[in-house]
Amino acid sequence: MWRCSRAWRGLSGVALKPPLPSRGPGLPGASAAHVSSGPRPVPLSYRLLDSEDTHPPLVFLHGLFGSKTNFQTIGKTLQQQTGRKVLIVDARNHGESPHSPDSSYEAMSADVEALLPQLGLAPCVLIGHSMGGKTAMILALQRPELVERLISVDVSPLPTTAISDFSSHLVAMKSVQIPKELSLSQARKVADEQLSPVVKDPSVRQFLLTNLMEASNGQFMWRVNVEALLQQMDKILDFPVLQKSYPGPTLFLSGAKSKFIQPSHFSEIKRLFPQAQILSVPEAGHWIHADKPQDFMSSVKRFLA
Secondary structure, rough: OOOEEOEEEEEOOOOOOOOOOOOOOOOOHHHHHHHHHHOOOOOEEEEEEEEOOOOOEEEOOOOOOOHHHHHHHHHHHHHHHHOOEEEOOOOOOOOOOOOOOOOOHHHHHHHHHHHHHOOOOOOEEEHHHHHHHHHHHHHHHHOHHEEEEEEEOOOOOOOOHHHHHHHHHHHHHHHOOOOOOOOOOHHHHHHHHHHHOOOOOOOHHHHHHOOOEEOOOOOOOEOOOOHHHHOOHHHHHHOOOOOOOOOOOOOEEEEOOOOOOOOHHHHOOOOOOOOOOEEEEEEEEEOOHHHHHHHHHHHHHHOOO
């Protein structure tokens, strides 16, 4: 069954001191020292599906506006089919993880870097979608000993500014106003109507609305840290320039209907990830795991074989 850890925060977005994880050894001194030299990691909320299997565990990192629930069903299915441990996490400023003004990939990578040895899950198979894919790539490039193999889902190690509507989505989310007295279902309907002039795709609106929640004071708020993400959007859409390559097996899964991985990206992919395979999933858009879950899982299992 899933073992969970929740990183608690107040309504103001200020992180409160979380409970310590309930299992796994403490961080080795060398790893802790490495993390402390960069951005300070936050305690991520996670769910772990444990097992006795000794193969590298599968670790899932979601994309922008997402949460660990995005990979919950797929993670459970792959655990049953492969026998491996599966970890799914909420990135900082998402889901139940703490809010922070820093949403850089260096910071998000440091969070995962701290968590993996804490849970005894390194080296792992790191699987990241979109923003999570960039986080996974940064970790693999900077700490390759923690990543046995890497899967990047519909994102490349290049800026995505030209093909993204994410900034306009955040501006629209910030402007949503919902009366207190409504139920959550009514609030989502109101928010959906207010988002629709900017976010044209109903399926994307429904995805964004999974972040709407009711606070204890009756007001509705977004689970994601909209303000921090807006302030840091340039960094999220960009990708740091790195020189070291990752020597491990790597899979880039591209949605055939998506523009996030282009043939012009292949040379940079191969420079940083010389063992990379690049595969296109037919009829899939940017959210490959949601559009074609069976094809997605089949691709992962073939890569593990």
